[in-house]
Amino acid sequence: MIATAPSPAPEDVTSAQSWAEWFVGLPLKIILIVVISSIVLVLLRRAIRGITNHIADGSSILDRGPLGESAVGSVLAKANPLANARRAQRARTIGSVLRSTATIVVGGIAFFLVLDALGVNIAPFIASAGVIGVAVGFGAQSLVKDFLTGLFMLLEDQYGVGDVVDVGPANGTVEAVSLRVTKIRDADGTLWYVPNGTMLRVGNKTQGWATAVVEIDVDYFADLDQVRSLLAEAAARVVKDPVVGAHILGEPTITGIERLSADAVTLRLKVKTSPAMQWQVARELRIAARDALDRADVPLAGQRDLMATHRAALGAHDGEAREAAVDGGAPMPRDPRSTPIDDAMSGRDARVAAIGEEPVATEEPDPR
Structure with missing residues (x-):
């Protein structure tokens, strides 16, 4: 008809x-x-x-x-x-x-x-549109996959601009999100263009909350109860910090022995933080833990002998400073950039110089 x-x-x-x-x-x-x-x-x-x-x-x-x-x-x-x-x-x-x-x-x-x-008669148009749709679907499967994945990713809010993510081929900060591609800037400054359809898994490091984890390797013979007490003191110091402490969401926890080797015992300090602040909090925890352990003369793994040398050099330096103060001379200030090895070498040089200034007895030549 x-x-x-x-x-x-x-x-x-x-x-x-x-x-x-x-x-x-x-x-x-x-x-x-x-x-x-x-x-x-x-x-x-x-x-x-x-x-x-x-x-x-x-x-x-x-x-x-x-x-x-x-x-x-x-x-x-x-x-x-x-x-x-x-x-x-x-x-x-x-x-x-x-x-x-x-x-x-x-x-x-x-x-x-x-x-x-x-x-x-619109039947030919509808049939042609169906054929074209099927052809485009087969020819652009990856493109359609990217768009569908990007749409669901946005609807589910898996990540967004500013998040630090790990998507497998790239690991960094998200700079832009579109339906087809996601732009990620890594730590080296490289900008990665990752098609959404290629992301088999996404790890978001800055969504909701995060955890700052610090592992400390102490000497094998260190008193673990004392070390736990010192780490708790260091964590309390970071919590009271007016800037960093505002981003700590829970109480710090110190777990038991995580690893045990021939010369080290590893303890772990964990604390819940705000998103994207776990790295800053971890850095502050390391600084506070180092200061607490150093004041208590608790050596890190493999540092027992070096710490003893460092303490001996400091003692010798303090003794020389006191002697100089008694004699009326001004004590030489210690270089804050000096390492324990530098202190030990300085003490040895001072002793050698002191010996060299003393008169050395010589034997009279034999007239025969």
């Missing part, structure tokens, strides 16, 4: 009734298709805008608790600039994808409905 195209003009151009009957037919149908399609598109865009605004605000559409509805909760949610950047990135990307998809779908349906109203 062949479809007959409607008349493009009224049969009697001089009759107003003929014009009205013609307008109620094809033109009104096309106008209704366009108007209804426009209304649907506007409603979809408004819904998409609402969804993206909820994503940008960090609140859920289905589950909004009292904290999310209060002014205090809004201020707390917007206080973190890193979280705001992540939410804004997700909102822009998801909003752009949804708006483009809505425009293409609604516009395509309206276009085919108008063609059908004009009497055009």
